Amino acid sequence: MKKVYIHSAGSVSSQNTFSDEGFLEKVISYMETVIPAIDAPYKEFIPPAAARRMAKGVKMGIAASTAALKEAGLENVDGVITGSGMGCLVDSEKFLRGIIDNQEQHLTPTSFIQSTHNTVGGQIALNIQCKGYNFTYVHGSVSFESALMDAFLQLKNEEATNILVGGVDELGEHTVEVHKLIARIKKDPVPSEDLYTSKSIGAVFGEGAQFFVLSNEKRDSSYAELLGLKTLNTLAKEKVASHAEAFLKEYDIGISDIDLLITGDNGDQDFDGYYDELSKQFPVAIHARYKHLTGEYHTVSSFGFWAALKALKLQLVPAALSGNADKRELKHALLYNQYRGIDHGFTLLRRC
Amino acid sequence: MKRGIAITGMGIISSIGDDVEQNHLALFEGRSGVARVRHIDTILHDSIMVAEVPHDNEELIRRSGLDIENSFSRTTLLGIIAARQAVADAGITSMSSCRTGLISATSVGGMDMTEKYFYTCMKTGGGKKFIESHPAGMSTQQIAEDLGIEEGLVTTISTACSSSANAIMYGARLLKAGLLDRVIVGGADCLSKFTMNGFNSLMILSDEPNSPFDADRKGLNLGEGAAFLVLESEEQVKKDQKKVRAYLKGYGNANDAHHQTASSEFGDGATAAMIKALELAEMKTSEIDYINAHGTATANNDLSEGRAIIRVFDKQVPEFSSTKAFTGHTLAASGSIEAVYAILSMQHGLIYPNLNFKKKMSEFDLVPITSLKERKIDTVLSNSFGFGGNCSSLIFSKQP
Numbered sequence: 001m002k003k004v005y006i007h008s009a010g011s012v013s014s015q016n017t018f019s020d021e022g023f024l025e026k027v028i029s030y031m032e033t034v035i036p037a038i039d040a041p042y043k044e045f046i047p048p049a050a051a052r053r054m055a056k057g058v059k060m061g062i063a064a065s066t067a068a069l070k071e072a073g074l075e076n077v078d079g080v081i082t083g084s085g086m087g088c089l090v091d092s093e094k095f096l097r098g099i100i101d102n103q104e105q106h107l108t109p110t111s112f113i114q115s116t117h118n119t120v121g122g123q124i125a126l127n128i129q130c131k132g133y134n135f136t137y138v139h140g141s142v143s144f145e146s147a148l149m150d151a152f153l154q155l156k157n158e159e160a161t162n163i164l165v166g167g168v169d170e171l172g173e174h175t176v177e178v179h180k181l182i183a184r185i186k187k188d189p190v191p192s193e194d195l196y197t198s199k200s201i202g203a204v205f206g207e208g209a210q211f212f213v214l215s216n217e218k219r220d221s222s223y224a225e226l227l228g229l230k231t232l233n234t235l236a237k238e239k240v241a242s243h244a245e246a247f248l249k250e251y252d253i254g255i256s257d258i259d260l261l262i263t264g265d266n267g268d269q270d271f272d273g274y275y276d277e278l279s280k281q282f283p284v285a286i287h288a289r290y291k292h293l294t295g296e297y298h299t300v301s302s303f304g305f306w307a308a309l310k311a312l313k314l315q316l317v318p319a320a321l322s323g324n325a326d327k328r329e330l331k332h333a334l335l336y337n338q339y340r341g342i343d344h345g346f347t348l349l350r351r352c
Numbered sequence: 353m354k355r356g357i358a359i360t361g362m363g364i365i366s367s368i369g370d371d372v373e374q375n376h377l378a379l380f381e382g383r384s385g386v387a388r389v390r391h392i393d394t395i396l397h398d399s400i401m402v403a404e405v406p407h408d409n410e411e412l413i414r415r416s417g418l419d420i421e422n423s424f425s426r427t428t429l430l431g432i433i434a435a436r437q438a439v440a441d442a443g444i445t446s447m448s449s450c451r452t453g454l455i456s457a458t459s460v461g462g463m464d465m466t467e468k469y470f471y472t473c474m475k476t477g478g479g480k481k482f483i484e485s486h487p488a489g490m491s492t493q494q495i496a497e498d499l500g501i502e503e504g505l506v507t508t509i510s511t512a513c514s515s516s517a518n519a520i521m522y523g524a525r526l527l528k529a530g531l532l533d534r535v536i537v538g539g540a541d542c543l544s545k546f547t548m549n550g551f552n553s554l555m556i557l558s559d560e561p562n563s564p565f566d567a568d569r570k571g572l573n574l575g576e577g578a579a580f581l582v583l584e585s586e587e588q589v590k591k592d593q594k595k596v597r598a599y600l601k602g603y604g605n606a607n608d609a610h611h612q613t614a615s616s617e618f619g620d621g622a623t624a625a626m627i628k629a630l631e632l633a634e635m636k637t638s639e640i641d642y643i644n645a646h647g648t649a650t651a652n653n654d655l656s657e658g659r660a661i662i663r664v665f666d667k668q669v670p671e672f673s674s675t676k677a678f679t680g681h682t683l684a685a686s687g688s689i690e691a692v693y694a695i696l697s698m699q700h701g702l703i704y705p706n707l708n709f710k711k712k713m714s715e716f717d718l719v720p721i722t723s724l725k726e727r728k729i730d731t732v733l734s735n736s737f738g739f740g741g742n743c744s745s746l747i748f749s750k751q752p
Contacts, residue, residue, distance in 0.1 A: 080607075085487060085489060086487055087488065087510065092463075092546075095546065095549075095550065096463075096466070096467055096470060096546060097470075099467065099545055099546065099549050100467070100470055100471065103395060104394060104395045104396065104545065104549050105395070107549055107552070107553040108553060109550065109553040109554045109613075112546075112549070112550035112551075112553055112554070113554070113612050113613050113739070114612070115550070116459065116510070116512045116738075116739045116740060117459065117488060117510035117511075117512075118510060118511045118512055118738070118739065118740040118742060119612070119739075119740060121511075121740060122607070122612055122739065122740025122741055122742065123612070123740075125607040125609045125740070125741060126609050126610070126611075126612070126741065129609050130607060130609060131606055131607050131608070131609050131620065131621065131624060132606065132607060133605050133606070133607075134511070134605065134606075134607040134740070134741070134742055135509060135511060135518055135522070135605070136509065136510055136511050136740075137507055137508065137509060137510075138461075138487070138488040138489050138508045138509070138510040139488075139489035139492060139493075139506070139507040139508040140487060140489040140490070140493065142507060143489065143507075146507040146508075150522060150525070153525055153526075153529045153531075154525075156529075157528075157529070174470070175486075177474060178473055178474065178480075178483045179483070181473070181474065181477070181480065181483070182480060182483055182484070184484075231505055231506075231507065232503045232504065232505070233454075233493060233496050233501060233502070233503070233504050233505075233506035234497075234502045234503055234504075235503055239503075243503075298487070298489075342493060343489070343493070343506075
């Protein structure tokens with residue numbers, strides 16, 4: 001069995017993660033209930049005519065994956081595995097509006113073609129001419145973890161050498177409206193820095209794309225080693241800590257070995273208790289959170305993964321991510337995320 | 353693959369039957385499920401044909417004893433029915449007796465309800481309960497809950513029309529990696545105005561019953577349905593002394609990297625997928641007894657797939673047929689529905705016919721099996737190809 005490393009990390013988010021050389025040194029504070037991602041300079045990667053037809057999710061996915069390939073110094077990979085909880089919402093909504101508004105008449109296929117969940121994965125393959133394995137996972141808040149798991153198993157088993165893995169979700173107008181209707185989106189805006197103490201229900205919605213090159217060949221420049229991951233469809237709050245401990249034990253790692261704990265708190269007072277249960281169990285670790293910077297979306301844990309990789313490589317946890325960051329060696333990072341009490345994901349990383 | 357992955361149970365619901373036995377009977381008797389649209393109010397009524405599951409949602413709910421107040425899309429309802437059958441067929445009485453996972457596949461998820469309540473939801477709050485049933489993953493989560501899978505590995509794959517073939521593939525990978533002892537794999541998709549109008553706008557829907565591999569084929573008929581298999585590890589099969597229905601011997605996925613929706617002229621991705629599957633199965637092309645083709649009856653697919661089959665099998669193309677003329681194209685569910693048919697073919701020693709075929713295509717010399725044929729079948733290759741250039745092949749066999 002081979003070990004699995006991460007060579008590169010590309011991110012398009014509501015922070016300046018695409019262009020910024022620094023690691024969340026300067027962050028943008030929002031006072032919104034929905035935060036769009038900052039556009040990357042798409043025209044550097046996508047011909048303008050093609051870009052005009054593409055929804056934001058596809059463009060974000062292409063930008064983030066191109067950045068990841070470039071950083072890894074690769075033109076192609078053995079496979080592309082994508083996570084996307086909601087798929088291509090913008091084109092789905094557009095085509096649906098067309099059907100309803102025009103009583104099923106005068107429809108053009110463009111938005112239908114681009115509405116399938118695997119559009120991003122397919123477009124990336126088309127762009128780099130990758131004829132290998134191409135899967136898209138669409139399972140709520142473990143969409144990205146499922147994609148990671150698939151790549152992890154193939155690389156360990158030497159079925160591939162380099163795989164591009166990513167998470168992408170875009171905001172859709174109708175989806176935002178209906179999620180406001182059922183209070184999944186916060187009623188009132190909260191300043192980013194107060195998200196976790198707002199004592200309100202719902203989340204601030206966001207969007208973004210993070211892509212990574214995973215490989216079973218270690219390099220000096222690798223960000224970290226992916227030790228393992230686990231997903232569970234259900235988990236009681238009371239059992240989160242014991243499950244985390246059992247998960248770590250599979251890799252001979254104890255609670256005190258975790259230097260960095262990254263949790264997916266989103267400021268929803270009904271569900272952040274899961275993270276409180278876990279962080280209590282890790283009193284010594286630096287505790288980092290990220291959704292105040294990005295908002296909530298199904299594959300936002302890929303931003304948490306991006307942050308963990310940067311932290312392990314740079315040996316630094318920026319103040320924007322954690323209130324209790326101190327100067328220490330960061331060896332192991334544990335990530336935990338869930339959405340509304342279902343689809344729980346644990347990911348374990350080790351410094352290279 | 354040195355030893356195949358054991359398949360210990362299967363379940364299905366499609367336009368031609370509510371369970372495995374009914375599906376077999378319809379295939380045996382040559383009864384197609386293709387007809388005019390019944391349950392969806394659409395202006396396409398007279399211009400397309402579809403293969404609907406004959407029961408409406410209320411009937412599906414009643415038959416499965418589900419709470420009438422549920423928030424299930426039709427995709428979930430079909431999925432629950434097929435998954436329950438697979439679990440019962442495998443003789444599973446407890447989900448927690450070993451590490452059990454669920455890998456499902458869908459392309460529309462809860463689109464049927466979203467399109468129904470798109471504006472009313474905002475105006476009157478009608479259909480509000482279906483909002484969170486829209487995402488593809490939620491249908492899987494609901495199926496998992498119905499089956500009683502807790503703290504389990506549950507996920508969803510959506511790669512258009514190859515989705516459930518890929519779910520079968522990923523389930524096998526998880527068993528091989530030792531992460532699960534048992535996994536329920538398959539997919540579900542219901543008909544929707546969204547897909548009917550989508551494929552109609554691509555101008556690939558036929559107004560007549562579809563005729564795969566026919567020179568004068570006019571396009572596909574959409575269908576709906578669900579099918580699931582239970583895959584179990586060798587140890588688990590031994591422990592529970594399970595009867596094994598068939599084995600998954602090989603699988604392969606490749607990308608055509610040609611066009612977002614169309615297949616490449618000579619089926620590069622399809623060729624690569626079939627070769628990968630054969631390599632993993634450690635089989636020679638001569639060892640494949642029958643191919644259940646993707647065969648959607650579109651001009652593009654059948655030409656591209658036919659050429660790919662010739663590229664792989666050269667002059668010894670095995671007997672083949674597409675069962676899409678029975679079920680229509682059930683999109684994400686087609687891979688698992690046809691996996692069930694592949695297993696039935698081996699169990700009964702039958703090649704189910706490629707209905708509606710009349711005239712050989714001019715581009716090559718391929719003629720499918722057009723009437724029910726009895727013969728011993730030990731191995732079946734099943735193809736599933738989808739948008740995004742996604743190509744998958746599975747190989748099933750009687751022997752491990």
